[in-house]
Amino acid sequence: xxxxxxxxxxxxxxxxxxxxxxxxxxxxxxxxxxxxxxxxxxxxxxxxxxxxxxxxxxxxxxxxxxxxxxxxxxxxxxxxxxxxxxxxxxxxxxxxxxxxxxxxxxxxxxxxxxxxxxxxxxxxxxxxxxxxxxxxxxxxxxxxxxxxxxxxxxxxxxxxxxxxxxxxxxxxxxxxxxxxxxxxxxxxxxxxxxxxxxxxxxxxxxxxxxxxxxxxxxxxxxxxxxxxxxxxxxxxxxxxxxxxxxxxxxxxxxxxxxxxxxxxxxxxxxxxxxxxxxxxxxxxxxxxxxxxxxxxxxxxxxxxxxxxxxxxxxxxxxxxxxxxxxxxxxxxxxxxxxxxxxxxxxxxxxxxxxxxxxxxxxxxxx
Numbered sequence: 001x002x003x004x005x006x007x008x009x010x011x012x013x014x015x016x017x018x019x020x021x022x023x024x025x026x027x028x029x030x031x032x033x034x035x036x037x038x039x040x041x042x043x044x045x046x047x048x049x050x051x052x053x054x055x056x057x058x059x060x061x062x063x064x065x066x067x068x069x070x071x072x073x074x075x076x077x078x079x080x081x082x083x084x085x086x087x088x089x090x091x092x093x094x095x096x097x098x099x100x101x102x103x104x105x106x107x108x109x110x111x112x113x114x115x116x117x118x119x120x121x122x123x124x125x126x127x128x129x130x131x132x133x134x135x136x137x138x139x140x141x142x143x144x145x146x147x148x149x150x151x152x153x154x155x156x157x158x159x160x161x162x163x164x165x166x167x168x169x170x171x172x173x174x175x176x177x178x179x180x181x182x183x184x185x186x187x188x189x190x191x192x193x194x195x196x197x198x199x200x201x202x203x204x205x206x207x208x209x210x211x212x213x214x215x216x217x218x219x220x221x222x223x224x225x226x227x228x229x230x231x232x233x234x235x236x237x238x239x240x241x242x243x244x245x246x247x248x249x250x251x252x253x254x255x256x257x258x259x260x261x262x263x264x265x266x267x268x269x270x271x272x273x274x275x276x277x278x279x280x281x282x283x284x285x286x287x288x289x290x291x292x293x294x295x296x297x298x299x300x301x302x303x304x305x306x307x308x309x310x311x312x313x314x315x316x317x318x319x320x321x322x323x324x325x326x327x328x329x330x331x332x333x334x335x336x337x338x339x340x341x342x343x344x345x346x347x348x349x350x351x352x353x354x355x356x357x358x359x360x361x362x363x364x365x366x
Contacts, residue, residue, distance in 0.1 A: 008358045011085035011113070013039040013076055015069070015094040016061070018232045018250075019202045020277045021121050022047030025091065026253075027179045031351035034358060037083055039075055041068075049253070069098050077102070080112055087358055089117040093124045100144045115361040118144075119152040122274030123161070126295065127206070138165040145171060150357050154275035155296030173357055176299075177275050178350030179284060181342075185254065187262035190226070194244070197225040197322055198263035198287075200256060200278045201270075202232045203247075208269035208292065213242050214315035215269075215322065220244040223322060226263075228256060260285035264330060265322060268292060271312055276300050279307075280345045283337030288330045290321045300345070306337035 012029065014021050017040045026048040029036060038051055041061035048056065059075040061068045076099060080088070088103055090096045096118045103116050125137040145151060145167050153159045153174050162172055190196055197216070201207040209227065216223055224244045228251050241247070251259070260266065266282035266289050273295035280300060282289045289307030291297040303309040308321040325333070 008034045008087055008362055009036075009083065009085045010034050010087045010089055010358060011037050011039065011076070011079060011083065012089045012091060013072075013095050013099060014091040015064075015072055015098070016041060016092065016232060017044035017047040019229070020275070021092050023179075023277050023281075024121065024177055026050050027177075027347050028351050028354060031180070031347050032355055034355070037079060037085070039072070039079060046250075064094065069094065073098055073102055077106070080106060081110060084112045086113060087115045087117060087361065088113045089119070091119050092121050096120065096144065096148075097140070100147055104147050114365050115149040115358075116147065117150045117152065117357060117361075118148045119154070120158075120274065121154070122206075122272065122295065123158065125165070126161070126272045126274075142166050149361055152354070152357070155299050157296055157299065158274065173353075175350055175353040176296075176345060177277050177280060178345050178347045179277065179280055180347040181284065182257065185257035185261045185285070188255070188258035190259075190262040192224050194222055194224040195265070195322065196263040197223055198259055198266050199225060199227040199229070199268075200259075200266070200281070201229050201268070203227070203229050204232055206271055206273075208271050208313065211269045211313055211315050211318060212267060213240075213245060215319040216244055217242045219319055219323065223319075225267075226259060228259065256281070257285060260287050263287060264327075265290060265307075267318070267322065268297065269310075269312070269318055270294055270297065273297050280341060282307075283334075283341040283345070286331075286334035286338040288325070288333035288337065290318065302336070302340060306333050306340055 030050050036055055037057055038055055039057045042058035057079050059071045090099055106112055125134040150173055151171050153172055154177055159172055159174050163169060199212060203209050216225055226246045226248055228248055230250055266287050268276055268278055268291040270292045275296040279289050279291055289301050291301045291309055292312040293309050294312050298309050301307045301309055310317040310321050
C-alpha cells in the first residue's frame with residue numbers, strides 16, 4: 001500500500017480577529033488535524049486563547065490602513081517562504097482582497113501554496129448601501145474567485161447570493177459554523193428584577209447597537225442590557241447611552257458564558273451578517289435569541305422555535321420581541337435552541353467539513 005500522505009500544512013490568515021472571525025478561529029483551528037500557523041494582529045491574540053502560542057505569527061496592526069495591510073502582506077510572505085504551506089486559508093474580506101493577488105505571484109515564483117481557500121465571514125457586497133457599490137464589490141470578488149480553489153460560504157443565503165453574482169458553483173462549499181460544547185456556566189452576578197438582555201459583538205454599525213439603544217430607551221422600567229465588545233471599524237456607537245445599558249468591553253469566553261447563563265435573552269440586531277456565531281453560543285447556553293432577518297441568521301435561529309426573527313433596523317419590532325414572551329416560553333425556546341445546537345452547529349461537524357476541503361484539494365494535486 002502507498003504510504004499515508006503527511007498532514008497538510010495550512011497557513012490561516014486574518015486581517016482582524018476581533019468579533020466573530022476570532023471566535024471562529026479559536027473554535028475550529030484546535031479541532032483540525034493538520035499542521036497549522038495563524039497570522040493575526042499582535043493585539044488580537046487574546047481572541048484565540050485556545051490556539052497554541054507557538055503556532056501564532058503576529059504582525060503590528062494600526063487600524064485598517066495601507067501601512068497595516070502592507071505589514072500583513074510582508075508577514076505572510078516571510079512565513080510562507082520559511083514554512084512553505086500547502087494551503088493558505090484566508091479569513092475575512094481584507095485578507096482575501098490583499099493576499100489573493102499576492103499568492104498568485106508566490107505560487108509562480110516560489111511554488112507555494114498549492115491551494116488557496118477563502119472564507120469571507122460576511123460578504124462586503126451584503127453591506128447596506130448603493131446597489132452600484134454592491135455590484136462593483138461582487139465583480140472584484142468574482143475576479144478573485146478565479147485564483148481561489150475553494151470558497152467557504154456560511155449559509156444557504158450566502159451561497160445563493162454568490163451564485164446570483166456569477167461565482168463558479170464548483171468552488172463554493174457551504175459549511176455552517178460550529179463551536180465546542182461545554183458544561184453549563186454558573187450565572188454571572190446580575191442583580192436586577194428587569195428582563196436581562198445580552199448583546200455580544202463589535203460596537204460597529206453592522207451590528208445595530210444604535211437600533212438596540214433606540215429599542216431599550218422607552219422601556220427602562222422593564223428591560224436592562226449589558227453589551228460585550230468594543231468598536232473595531234467605528235460608526236456604530238451612539239453618543240448617548242441609555243440609563244438601562246451597561247457597556248462592559250470585551251470579555252473572555254468563560255465570562256461571556258457566565259453572562260449568557262445570567263441573561264433572559266440574547267439579542268442580535270444586525271444590519272448584515274454572514275452567519276451569526278453569537279446565536280450558536282446562545283443556543284449552546286439554552287438561551288432564546290432575538291435576531292434580525294439578515295444573512296445567515298434566519299437559518300441559525302428558527303423563528304418561533306428557538307427565538308424571534310425581526311426586520312432589520314426596526315427598533316419597535318425589536319422592543320416588542322424582547323418583551324413578548326414569558327419566562328416559560330423563553331425557557332422552552334432555550335431548550336429547543338440547545339437541541340438545535342447539538343444537531344447542527346457543533347465544532348466537530350464544522351471542523352470535519354473544513355478538513356475534507358483540504359483533503360480533497362491535496363487528492364486533486366496527487
